[in-house]
Structure formats: C-alpha cells, structure tokens
Amino acid sequence: MAKQPMLKFVTVQRDMPEKRGPEVRREDFHEIYAEFADAKAAEQAARCSQCGVPYCQSHCPLHNNIPDWLRMTATGRLKEAYELSQETNTFPEICGRxxxxxRLCEGNCVIEQSGHGTVTIGAVEKYITDTAFEEGWVEDIVPASERPESVGIIGAGPGGLAAADRLRRAGVQVTVYDRYDRSGGLMTYGIPGFKLEKDIVMRRNAQLEKGGVEFVLNCNVGEDITFQEIREKHDAVLxxxxxxxxxxxxxPGSGSAGIVRAIDYLTASNRASFGDDVPEHADGSLWAEGKRVVVIGGGDTAMDCVRTAIRQGATSVKCLYRRDRANMPGSQREVANAEEEGVEFVWMAAPKGFKGDPVSGVVVQRMRLGQPDATGRxxxxxxxxxxxxxxxxxxxxALGFEPEDLPTLWGEEELPVTRWGTVKADFRTGATDMDGVYAVGDIVRGASLVVWAIKDGRDAADAIIERFNAAAADIAAE
Structure with missing residues (x-):
C-alpha cells in the first residue's frame, strides 16, 4: 500500500519560515521571513487534511485551489503546483506575502479549528511562485493571436494590472494610465519593503511590459489627458x-505642522527604498529618526507606519486605537510583529486635539466599548x-482611505457614483451604466484588500472579452 503523503498535521507541528530577530530586522526594510527550503515546504504542505469541504478555498476571494496545490507541493510536483496556483491568481507570490x-484561508482551515494549528498556506503559496521564477517556469505573455480591440485601464494597482494581464493573454491591446512614475499602485508606494520587497512588484511590471502592455506613467487623468479622450481612443475603459x-x-490643533498623512509618509519611505531623492526626508518632515512618533489608527496601514517609524530610528513609537485589541481591523500577525520590534499599543484611546505647532503632543481621550453598532461591533x-x-x-x-471625487476631477458628471463616492458598478462584471466603461477594486468596494482587487480585475477582463466576442459574432452574422 502506498504511503499516505498528506494528513501529517497530527505528527508534524505548524512551522513558519524562519523569521529574522526583531533586533536585526528593525535595522532594514528587507522582508522579515526567510524562504522555505524545499523539504520544509513539502513537509508543511503535507499537514493539509485534504478535507471534503475546503473552507480555505471557499474563504479565499479568488477561490484558489489550495488543497490541490498543497498536495502537489507535498509530493514534489512543484511545477504543477505553480501552474495550478497561477490559473486562479495573477500574482500568487504577492498574495502569499x-x-x-x-482572516481568510488560514483562519478558516479545518485543522486550525480542531486545535492543530493551520497549514502555512501563505508561506507555501509564496514559495511556489518564487521557485517558479527561479526555475524559469514563468513564461512570457504571448497571446495565441492578436485582437484588434483595445482597452484603456486607468490605474496601475493590483486590479488594473490583473485585468491587463488577462486581457493581453487574450490578445487584446492594453494601455495602462497611472499618475505615478512606477506602476503597481499601493503595492509599489504604499506597502513597505519588509512586507513586500519592491523587486517582486517590478518583476511583474516588467513581465506585463514585455508582454505588450503599454504604460503611460506620470499621467493625471483630467489634466494630462481627459477621460473622454481615453474613451474615444479605446473600445472599452476600465x-x-x-x-x-x-x-x-x-x-484643536489638527492643522499643526508635524501631523501628516499615512500615504505621504509611506510613499516617501518607499521612494527612498528605490534610491529616489526624497526632499521630505532631507528636511525631516516625513522622517521619524529621533522623534516621538504617534500613529492614529488600527488597520494594516497603521501597522505599516509604526513599523516603518521603528526602522527610521524613532525614539518611541506608539499606536493609538479607539477600540481594544480584539476589535481592531488590522492583522493580528502584524500587531505581534510590531510589538516584537518595539511598538507600544495604546488601546481604547482616541485623539481629541493636538498641542503645539509644530505638534508636541496629542490630547488623548480614554474610551470604553458600548453597545454594538450596525455592523455588530x-x-x-x-x-x-x-x-x-x-x-x-x-x-x-492612518484612519483609512476614501474615494476621490472622480466626476469633478475628470469633469465627467455622468460617471455614476454612490453616496459614498465609489463608482457604481456590477460586482460580477465591473460594468457601469456608461457604455463600455467598467470599474474594479477599491474605487467600487471602498478600501479593501489586494486579493479582492485582483479578483475584480480578472472578472472584469473576462466580461470585457465576452463583450468583444459578442460584438464580433454580431458582425460576422450580418
């Protein structure tokens, strides 16, 4: 009888890739986890119970076929594992990081619920695609045939890039417009290198560019080009x-110098990691060295800020959050990493005002938890x-993000938006009420996760291709 390669969770303990010590990792912006060795990845993948109803898969926005690629990893079929992983996820090595x-796949793992410790799904996912790049298994984007239709994509974040990848593989001509000088959106300028090193994102950008995606960077829609010009140039717009x-x-005092936005602070730090000249670092306005830093917020962006400030040499770093630890929106794993690195969390605390200009203190109001609100919290x-x-x-x-007023910025009052300012679009296809205009990711959902943006981008690309196919069929039938 063949030896059972899976179900090792009873005899093999959960084990993450080696994590660098806090005293070492707080000195640089490199990723904190090492890569799995081949044997360790196979061993950890073999802990999967191969359950009949894979909650890991159903709780993944992309519905990745996690049990199957874990089994392939455990049995040494790593190239097949990569190919299966890539079928449902455009950027698995980014999602793995x-x-x-x-809160998603690992949090809903059956063996986690039974007390054995979840399978390290994210670490294995990262390992599979990193290995695929190293081994040359990641092929260039080469469409079987070119199509005449073109799509203009406004925004080079995960949603836009996922759609660009899927459209180009189908032979569609794709142009991506973005306000920044590098594509990637928040993956490039919003997420610090200790969570996502920038060469990982640049590698995907290069793959898309080599595959025929045209990037128009440093381009502000509404200033450098109008929305109508983009619509006239392309058969569909995303x-x-x-x-x-x-x-x-x-x-009081909220306008004082020294009170800055998280996006400005993180963008400056990430630009410095590329070797760019960052005046805000030189003049100290977005630099934490020698300063007492207070970050306000409890989401993942706040965690990025506190951990960046530690690495910049802040004297002290405190995070104020108005609820308790159990009710914060950010990843508990990120909170633990931040605490290891020296961040102090002040729970049940909200800012009431600020002293000094430049700022010298935050007036803190102590809080307590009352009755549940409409969301149940x-x-x-x-x-x-x-x-x-x-x-x-x-x-x-670091209080979260809201949509910009696109109809006003672009002079496009007919663009359909909700009362929250997000674009009205079909959640399955991304189609809006404007003919040939689609929308995906945070501009539809509100601030959300990269994995949801990838799903939306892929779904909208499929809907656009279906639209083109239907139009071509109508022409052929005439």
Missing part, C-alpha cells in the same frame, strides 16, 4: 484608480474626565 491569511483620499482628523464611547497628553514630534494619520 501580503494577504491577511489569518477604472482601477483605488482610493487615495485620507480620512481626516478634527479637533461594539461602538467606542468616551469616558468623561479621562484625558491625558501623549508627547509627540510626529503624528501620522
């Missing part, structure tokens, strides 16, 4: 702009008379 697996407007803080409410001042030389606002 930055997806909150503890909006994948993301959401970049920062939710703001009120209160207990609402924070202030405790009367419980205030104090937290010293600060740099305050970073």
């Amino acid at each position: 930055i997806c909150p697996q503890d 909006l994948a702009t993301g959401v970049y407007k920062t939710r703001d803080l009120g209160g 207990r609402s924070p409410e202030p405790i009367e008379g419980e205030e104090y001042t937290e010293d600060a030389d740099l305050v970073i606002k």
Whole structure:
C-alpha cells in the first residue's frame, strides 16, 4: 500500500519560515521571513487534511485551489503546483506575502479549528511562485493571436494590472494610465519593503511590459489627458484608480505642522527604498529618526507606519486605537510583529486635539466599548474626565482611505457614483451604466484588500472579452 503523503498535521507541528530577530530586522526594510527550503515546504504542505469541504478555498476571494496545490507541493510536483496556483491568481507570490491569511484561508482551515494549528498556506503559496521564477517556469505573455480591440485601464494597482494581464493573454491591446512614475499602485508606494520587497512588484511590471502592455506613467487623468479622450481612443475603459483620499482628523490643533498623512509618509519611505531623492526626508518632515512618533489608527496601514517609524530610528513609537485589541481591523500577525520590534499599543484611546505647532503632543481621550453598532461591533464611547497628553514630534494619520471625487476631477458628471463616492458598478462584471466603461477594486468596494482587487480585475477582463466576442459574432452574422 502506498504511503499516505498528506494528513501529517497530527505528527508534524505548524512551522513558519524562519523569521529574522526583531533586533536585526528593525535595522532594514528587507522582508522579515526567510524562504522555505524545499523539504520544509513539502513537509508543511503535507499537514493539509485534504478535507471534503475546503473552507480555505471557499474563504479565499479568488477561490484558489489550495488543497490541490498543497498536495502537489507535498509530493514534489512543484511545477504543477505553480501552474495550478497561477490559473486562479495573477500574482500568487504577492498574495502569499501580503494577504491577511489569518482572516481568510488560514483562519478558516479545518485543522486550525480542531486545535492543530493551520497549514502555512501563505508561506507555501509564496514559495511556489518564487521557485517558479527561479526555475524559469514563468513564461512570457504571448497571446495565441492578436485582437484588434483595445482597452484603456486607468490605474496601475493590483486590479488594473490583473485585468491587463488577462486581457493581453487574450490578445487584446492594453494601455495602462497611472499618475505615478512606477506602476503597481499601493503595492509599489504604499506597502513597505519588509512586507513586500519592491523587486517582486517590478518583476511583474516588467513581465506585463514585455508582454505588450503599454504604460503611460506620470499621467493625471483630467489634466494630462481627459477621460473622454481615453474613451474615444479605446473600445472599452476600465477604472482601477483605488482610493487615495485620507480620512481626516478634527479637533484643536489638527492643522499643526508635524501631523501628516499615512500615504505621504509611506510613499516617501518607499521612494527612498528605490534610491529616489526624497526632499521630505532631507528636511525631516516625513522622517521619524529621533522623534516621538504617534500613529492614529488600527488597520494594516497603521501597522505599516509604526513599523516603518521603528526602522527610521524613532525614539518611541506608539499606536493609538479607539477600540481594544480584539476589535481592531488590522492583522493580528502584524500587531505581534510590531510589538516584537518595539511598538507600544495604546488601546481604547482616541485623539481629541493636538498641542503645539509644530505638534508636541496629542490630547488623548480614554474610551470604553458600548453597545454594538450596525455592523455588530461594539461602538467606542468616551469616558468623561479621562484625558491625558501623549508627547509627540510626529503624528501620522492612518484612519483609512476614501474615494476621490472622480466626476469633478475628470469633469465627467455622468460617471455614476454612490453616496459614498465609489463608482457604481456590477460586482460580477465591473460594468457601469456608461457604455463600455467598467470599474474594479477599491474605487467600487471602498478600501479593501489586494486579493479582492485582483479578483475584480480578472472578472472584469473576462466580461470585457465576452463583450468583444459578442460584438464580433454580431458582425460576422450580418
């Protein structure tokens, strides 16, 4: 009888790739996890129970065929594992690094629920595609035949790039317009290198460019080119702009110098990692060295900010969040990494105002959890008379992002938007009420995850191809 290659969770403990010590990793912006060795990846993949109803797969937005590529990894069929992984996910090596697996696939693993510790799905996913690149298994984008139709994509983030990849593989002509000088969106300029090293993103950008995707960078729609000009130039247009407007803080002193937006702070840091000249680092306005840093917010962007400040040599780094640890939106794994690196979390605390200009302190209001709100989460409410001042030389606002006013920015009042400012689009196809215009990712969902943007981009690309095929069939039938 052949030896059972899977179901090793009873005898093999969960094990992550080796993590560099906090005293070492806080000195640089390199990724904190090492790569799995081949034997270790196979061993950890073999812990999968191959359950009949794979909750890991059903809780993945892309519905990745996780049990099958874990089995292939465990049995040494790594190239097949890569090919299967790539079928459902345009950028598996990126999702393996930055997806909150503890809230998605790993958090819903059957053996995790039974107390054996989840399969390290994200680490194996990352390992599979990194190995595929090293071994030369990742093939260039070469369409079987070229099509005459063209699509203009506004936004070079994960949603736009996932759509560009799928459209080009079908032979569609693709042009991507983006305001930044490098494509990748927040994967390039919003996520620090210790979570996603930039050569990983640039490698995918290069693959797309080599495959025939045209990039028009440093291009502000509404200024350098109008939305109507893009519509006239292409057979379909896909909006994948993301959401970049920062939710703001009120209160006395909120306009003081030294209170900055998370996106500005992280972009400056990531530009420096590329070797760009960053004036805001030179003048100290977006540089944490020697400063008492307070970050306000409890999401993954806040975690990126506190861990960046540690690496820049801040004297102290504190994170204020108005709820408790159990109710914060960010990844618990990221909170643990931040604590290891020296970040102090101040729970049940909200800013009420600011002292000094430049800022010298945050007036903190102590909070408690009251009754659940409409989402089911207990609402924070202030405790009367419980205030104090937290010293600060740099305050970073990481309160989340909202959509920009695209109809006004682009002079396109007919663009359909919701009362929240997001673009109205079909959640299955991305189609809007404007003929030939589609929208995907955060500009439709609101601030969300990279993996959801990838799914939306792939789905919209399929819908656009279906539209083109139907039009071609109608012409042929005439």
